[in-house]
Amino acid sequence: MAQLRHFEAELRRLDVQILVISFGAEFWARAWLQETGSPFPLLLDPERSAYRAYGLERSFVRVWSPKVMWHYTRRVLAGQKLQSIRGDPHQLGGDFVVDAQGVLRLAYRSKDPVDRPPVAELLAVLSNLATGAHR
Amino acid sequence: MTQAQPGQLAPDFTLAALGGEAVTLSHGRGRPHLLVFLRHLG
Secondary structure, three states, rough: OOHHHOOHHHHHHOEEEEEEEEEEOOHOOOOOHHHHHOOOEEEEEEOHHHHHOOOOOHHHHHHHOHHHHHHHHHHOOOOOOOOOOOOOOOOOEEEEOOOOOOOOEEEOOOOOOOOOOOHHHHHHHHHHHHOOOOO | OOOOOOOOOOOOOOOOOOOOOOOEEHHHOOOOEEEOOOOOOO
């Protein structure tokens, strides 16, 4: 999210509507919004109907994998404070680009909790949409 | 379940925005959208 905020001006230039979706409870969603200062609309999906529609999985094995444990260990060793888990830790997220006609142009389903698409990749797809390069 | 793939119509949804109105993805046609599905809020 911090990365996206860094590119907020570029996303605005590309006239991209960003929608952030969470399955979390409203109380935690408000706390998250306050902590992150995210300027983007936050949609609540407690039933996870949109998560299911976009094929986003729950996975115990991938959430507690050695790779993920190592990621968090390094963050702790670097002096970073880890936030407590609020809600189902096994639900995975993802990022999707939808064009102006409603067609899916990029689908990135996280393989584990620390797997997110590079923002540069998202921006490249969105830039191509803006210039019509995908047609 | 068949997963939506690039090139297919994006699954539509209507969800309540925190502190605001319901948002329907298809009502936003005409602008590209980036959908960011979060994992837990920690």
